[in-house]
Amino acid sequence: MTSDTCLGTLLGTAVGDALGMPVEGLSHQNIRTYYKGIKEYRDDDKRGDFDAGQWTDDTQFTFAVARVVATATPTQWPAEAAMEYTSLQDKARRWGPTTRAAIERLATGTPPLEAGSAERPTDGAAMRAAPLGLWWAATDADRSTAFSAISNILRVTHAHPAALAAGWGQAAATRYCATHPLGDFDPADFWSHLVDTTVWGESQLxxxxxxxxxxKRLSDQLHEFPLDLRDECNGAGIAADEAWPFAVAMVARAPELLENTLLSGINVGGDADTTGAMMGALLGTLHGWDAFPDEWKNGLEATEHLRQQAQTFAKSILRPTSAA
Known part of the structure; x- marks a missing residue:
């Protein structure tokens, strides 16, 4: 794993988020009708509050997690994350009601592990879990140690078992991609490992x-068209068992095609900024930041600022001999 891997993960999250931002919540049919498909960064024509290349809370939360991992020990992560998230309140971008309520409880002093939503199994834990997968890959922690640290930080805002299972799964998927460069990436082995690791995580929850x-239902469907994968997931909405399985299935379907896979998944619709963020993280881990198109790099909001934060994160988790 190299620094370019880490930059790919974190900045890939922002790219996927920004590409999916204008069509968040839209159906595939409406994306085709009103946007003629997403092929590049676009303004948010529906709500009118974002310009092309801007990212949302998916990126904010992911980088907040990265900052915590870079500056604190795993035992400190929940409290540090609570402070990070609370400090983002004035910069909130489209936070859903569940996350907003959790942050408000944190701001009024509710202990972190009691502030997460136990009611809604959303994809909000999975969308920010990629930096934790990189930490796991860098430390080579055993599964039990990794689960304790990862679930504690994700539980700050999302306490539902299904939400945590998806977040744990995204961390495991990122770890696999970080330790299996593109030439060594085996989709069947990736999927088998992902199922096994998620089943184990659910048993702890x-x-x-x-x-x-x-x-498991997707196991023999990974070569299907994106819309068929969406249907197998009962849609690509905010539910933890919809958006995240769809995102990882898209990556397993065509891991070698960075642009095509990312755009194809986003154009399916649904929670497009979050599926874009999750796919962007995994594809970025596999391909590295250098592989992203120049127009995506140059058009992304605050690219240099994000790149500097990603480099700081990379330096904090990589041994000197493993950094690029």
Whole structure:
């Protein structure tokens, strides 16, 4: 794993988020009708509050996690994340009601592990979990140690077992991509590992198996068209067992095609900025930041600022001999 890997993960999150931003919540049909498909950064014509290349809370939260990992020990992560998230309140971008309520409780002093939503199994934990997968890859922590650290930081805002299972799964997927460069990436092995790791994580969280059940149903569907994968996921909305399984299935379907895979997944519709962020993180981990098109690099909001933060994160987790 190199610094370019880490930059690919973090900046890839922002790229996917920004590409999906204007069509968040739209159907595939409406994306085709009103946008003629997403092929590049676009203004948010529906709501009118974002310009082309701008990113949303998906990127904010992911980089907040990265800052915590870079500056604190795993035992400090929940409290540090609570402070990071609270400091983002004045910069909030389209936070959903569940996350907003959790942040407000944190701001009034609710302990981090009690502030997360136990009611809604959304994809909000998965969309910010990629930096934790890089940490896991760099430290080579055993599964139990990694699960304790990762679930504690994700639980700050999302306590539902299914949400945590998807977040744990995204961390595991990122770790796999970081330790299996593109030439060594085997989609079948990736999927088998992902199912096994998610099943194990669910066993630590209780009896909710909806996320691993979805992964199992997708096991023999990974070569299907994106719209068929969406249908197998019962849509690509904000549910943890929809958006995240769809995102990882798209990456497993065509990991070698960075641009095509990312755009194809976003154009399916649904929670497009979050699926874009999750796919962008995994594809960025596999390909590295250098592989992204120049127009995506140059058109992204605050690229240099994000790149500097990503480099700081990379230096904090990589041994000197493993950095590029």
């Amino acid at each position: 209780g009896n909710d198996t909806r996320v691993s059940d979805r992964l």
